[in-house]
Amino acid sequence: MTTLAQVLLVSVLAVPALGALVVALLPARHDRGARIVATVFAAVTFVLTVLLVVPDAEYGWFTYTDGPPALLPWIDVSASWVPALGLDFHLGVDGISYPLVVLTGLLTLLCCAYTVSKVPGGGRGRTLAALLLVLEVGILGTFLALDLVLFFIFFEVVLLPMYAVIAGWGGPDRRRAARKFVLYTLFGSLLLLLGVFTVVVAAGTGDLMALTGGTGLSRTVQYVAFALFAVAFAVKAPLWPLHTWLPDAHTEAPTVGSVILAGVLLKMGTYGLIRVGVGVAPLGAAWAAPVLGILAVAAILVGSLVCLRQTELKRLIAYSSVGHMGFVLLGIATLTVTGLQAALIGNVAHGVITGLLFFLAGAIKDRAHTGALADLGGLRETAPRLAGLLAFASIASLGLPGLAGFWGEAFAVVAATERGGPLWITLAVLAAIGGALTAAYFLRLLRRVTHGPASPAVAGFAGVDRPEWLAWSPLVLLALAIGLVPALVLAATADPVAALTGALP
Template identity: 90%
Template sequence: MIYRDYVTTGGTFAQVLLIAVLAVPALGAVAVALLPARIDRGARILATVFAAVTFVLTALLALPSVRGSGWAAFGVEQPRLLPWTDVNVSWVPALGVDFHLGVDAISYPLVVLTGLLTALCCAYTVWKVPEGGRGRTLAALLLVLEVGILGTFLALDLVLFFVFFEVVLLPMYAVIVGWGGPDRRRAARKFVLYTLFGSVLLLLGVFTVVVAAGTGDLMTLTGGAGLSRTVQYTAFALFAVAFAVKAPLWPLHTWLPAAHTEAPTVGSVILAGVLLKMGTYGLIRVGVGVAPLGAAWAAPVLGILAAAAIIIGSLVCLRQTDLKRLIAYSSVGHMGFVLLGIATLTVTGLQAALIGNVAHGIITGLLFFLAGAIKDRGHTGSLADLGGLRETAPRLAGLLGFAAIASLGLPGLAGFWGEAFAVVAATERGGPLWITLAALAAIGGALTAAYFLRLLRRVTHGPATPAVAGFAPISRPEWLAWSPLILLALAVGLVPALVLAATSDPVAALTGALP
């Protein structure tokens, strides 16, 4: 389904709101960075205020008065794929590049999740500055990361998408190097090298599409925009590998465990919660949307890789002895379920990927907050040294149990829907290959339960070890940072429509051009 001519939607207020979502954290980063070092805590408080305002702005993007209000004035029935509101301004006229931003039901949940996690991380830094100090700089970097991530989810021009996609690289490198663990430099270098490799491929894919189509507008390009089969095959192959690196998807995942293990708590939360979602979101919005023929051609390979990621990620987790490293490897399996949903190229599968993205961001963000709190108190992440947590810190042990059970996909919690829908979508796709992949994914789900139950047995049960003997109770700042994620894990699990509402039409439009 291709829309070549359309009007800018949403009305002036909505457009200002859309621009403010990016402008506020950008201004906040500048303001925080310019404050003198002597008022470091004041700078972190200021960063939290800017992040909180940004979160409120992201939530307001869904106001009923905003959605599609521009269409009625033109007497036009709103197409299924066009954004609720967008801003389209010529940016580089000589190259035909536009500063085109927009939000719809596909991007909105991730936009709000980014605003929430950044606000929680900034608030966390007010009381919990990682080793190395310089909390003002860390808070400013978190705001810069927010600009890049939000811009990626809001961009509706391929060149603009690429620019925002790259904005996050240096700030995340700086967060890992500046406040990470003892092996932080090697982990950060690996992160940069993998990401740069993916960036080169993404740039080649963008160049291939823009030259062939004569435009980078994603609304025009959706459905293939008359691109030849060869161009779509080539573009999708480039996009798929580039986004697989960022997600990261097996076998391009090896930078992830090191980055998570060495990153500070807030860095791990942002990395797992929303930065990884740039890859899977890009695969849906850009890969499937722009090159549907290429997506259909590559779907069986993507499905096989997804099943491999689920099984291998789970088996590796069963052997892990470090808390943060286990949670990091669990992301490989969870992202495998997201990829399986995308690979089916069905409405059910893409919706599974969308809710799986959000659920993983909520639950894994909470898991890394908890892992950081445990490591800060016990000065170790070794599972063997953290036994008996329920004896000395029962509330912390209870929250870890809740997050682990949510992550393993217990019905009624957020992690269930994405994994269940992905298996259902593969089954509905039919045929020996997809039925086999669905069975392997279901086995992977059982293995996920096994390694999380092993984690809880090793950490929360048994006699208390010396490392957990003097654990402090959960502080108010920690409750502040964790409570919204706990409530969201419950809310999304009980009411999945919070994420999936209004996604049927845009997802159907994305899949409408598939052969």
């Protein structure tokens, strides 16, 4: 019997898909109206994602369908999809995926609303809004899929829309950046496909709930599968040293493209590493954990050192993502409850804060027509509100206690310390040094951009207008709320994280 909860779950994907179709079919002469329609569909989708936390009166808050609560979602929908191959259309939501589902709904809504009054290139806003909704379908589907083949399909849905967003509405070098994004992502997709087939053929099923804990997979299969998954998800995240597509993509992408890319699309990689990599191949995860930890700390240090020398605003924020994703990977690599929860809250915090940073960077670059730090000095003299928001986002990103960025980074270091042993203690110390370097490059950014006499590029800057306040205020409030009440993200993660770590050797 289909419940209201299951209808809500399917609607989370059906509504933005229908919205993209409706917007694409509207006449070109109604461009602004189409963007408003897209925003309405995005708003409905966001409301639906929030409602998933309370499926219906039968299930209540943070409770599960019949069965072991640690292994089952709050809501799931399963229907036979390709009977001959034993494939099911299986969707579900639990404490691991829910925060990212809501974040995706929120950021897509803010980006669609932003396009109503601010379209890069001065036109074709209808197409851009439709592409944002298609991206939402792919990203939400990835977070909700509970079948490996279905996960792979949704994982690939985002490829062409994001390519089109970068190539169609990006900067002067947008086509090269878009091609680089596609080539790297296709490489990761090939490895992911090989990993999926390796697991499905060996286990005889693609059901992620049945596969959790490595059920039906030999040690060798888990080693091979995890290696394939780890590299594939490292490309998407992106994790050092497979990150080189990211700065170009962010620099050339339009503002809304950068927000979606940094805010949620990158999280498909780290989420996949937790849900699929650690969940399906725990023996492989344990085998690769030391290497992952070393690569994570390398990403933290390299990202920070590059940022200290970076001279372009959007590239600096892009490289900062490499360091922040390094902290997420360090948490995952520890394979502890503390580490995985640090990774989960780090994912959400990075999405909120870096989404805000890219909104602000785009606004500054659109006004100044340059992203060079040397040309942006004295921003607080001409646009004090914009400078204040940039300072808030930067301080949140550097991990100030009381703001969202603190918990993921601090507890990734704590988890490495808890893991113990010379290697993990050394990694914890190096990661802490990377955290100090993060503070250094963000303070350098603020000194270069907000202080000193106003440069000609920022003279006559317009203040923050109403559409910008509407797009940015929710992210400011979330960065503060998550920092003060981390349970907003972590309240329902204990059981599923314990299930993932319980199968580890």
